[in-house]
Amino acid sequence: MRSILATTLLALTAAAGVSAHGYLSSPPPFGYEKATYQIDDLKSPNNNGLCRGEKPGPVAQVTAGGSLKLGFTITAPHVGPCAVSLLDADLNLASEKQIDTRMDCAAPGKVRDWDVVIPTWASGTMNLRWTWQGCHVQPCEPYEQCVRLQVSGGSGTPTKNGTVAAQGVSTQQPAPTPQPETPAPQPVVPAPQPVVPAPQPVVPAPQPNTPAPSAPATKEPCDDNASTGGAPSKTFPVVSYGGQCAAGAFTCKGDAVGQCSQGRWVYFPCASGTTCTRVGAGAICGHKKAY
Known part of the structure; x- marks a missing residue:
């Protein structure tokens, strides 16, 4: 042998x-x-x-x-x-x-x-x-x-998602970012007015100029796939942790081709002057149309 x-x-x-x-x-x-x-x-x-x-x-x-x-x-x-x-x-x-x-x-x-x-x-x-x-x-x-x-020597029983992580890549989805609780605004109670006996005019006590408490800004959840300037980044690969995909599947993201790896998308850029286009179940980089 x-x-x-x-x-x-x-x-x-x-x-x-x-x-x-x-x-x-x-x-x-x-x-x-x-x-x-x-x-x-x-x-x-x-x-x-x-x-x-x-x-x-x-x-x-x-x-x-x-x-x-x-x-x-x-x-x-x-x-x-x-x-x-x-x-x-x-x-x-x-x-x-x-x-x-x-x-x-x-x-x-x-x-x-x-x-x-x-x-x-x-x-x-x-x-x-x-x-x-x-x-x-x-x-x-x-x-x-x-x-x-x-x-x-194998068990014959696949793992829950049927895959094994590549070196240095976790198969666990990141936990969602906790959102702070926004307290309800408290009503403004006016200060009591002093009573001045007649014939003196009633003079109201000065009111403190206290603004109503403002609600703290709510932290938005992090989105690994959000655009930062209206155009896709040219730094690849970019791993999306926000969704699931089927092994071997293809997709497009602007001027980049994405392939499913370990249940998440991995992107690589198209050549200069080309853009990603879906063709059937696949995705290719081709020349941009002239308008």
């Missing part, structure tokens, strides 16, 4: 010099045998659906709660978000649960191995799916590979 794996990895390394883009090369993905005769089918943009429509490759043995090192063969690094998720043995999309994400796993200068933690609930035969949006062009180009896993 080790001999076969070593031969496979050697073939994948030798094939990396072919001009194309990139792919997950370790552990051997679905369709890994094409690395020796049709490598462009592995590292070109995906147009063949889930797992590129390839047949499963060798099974990677992993332990629930342990880590799996992902290696990449990238010949044309591009900026764009990446994600890793798990699916059941039958590749049902309804079973897909995202377990890790990065903004630029294959960007220039950032191509490196990726240690992914296998959730403690994972068990039995499962499939790992790696996806990458290459946003060097518009619309972004989709890449993906899948790896067949055999997971031991």
Whole structure:
């Protein structure tokens, strides 16, 4: 088995010099045998659906709660978000649960191995799916590979939200900001007037010029998605803690494309002169219309 794996990895390394883009090369993905005769089918943009429509490759043995090192063969690094998720043995999309994400796993200068933690609930035969949006062009180009896993020691019961947090990212929603209680205004009671016996005129006592108590300003709840100048910020990614989203979903926010990661939106900017547009279930950056 080790001999076969070593031969496979050697073939994948030798094939990396072919001009194309990139792919997950370790552990051997679905369709890994094409690395020796049709490598462009592995590292070109995906147009063949889930797992590129390839047949499963060798099974990677992993332990629930342990880590799996992902290696990449990238010949044309591009900026764009990446994600890793798990699916059941039958590749049902309804079973897909995202377990890790990065903004630029294959960007220039950032191509490196990726240690992914296998959730403690994972068990039995499962499939790992790696996806990458290459946003060097518009619309972004989709890449993906899948790896067949055999997971031991897992509980087989997903967590409440079915996901595991990426390193340094909490899965808990922030508590709402407490609002101060505004006391009701107190009525102004006039001071009693002194009685002056006749024939002296009744002279009212001077009234204190006391303004009615004003209500303290009510602190507004913090909104991570509020606009600060009418135009979207160009500093990305921006994580929105205010709402839930489905793993792998896309959206637009001004001149930025958003992808759902760990149940919240992660945004990255469009190229200069372009803006985000929804196309079906996806989102792309294209040239702005001239009016």
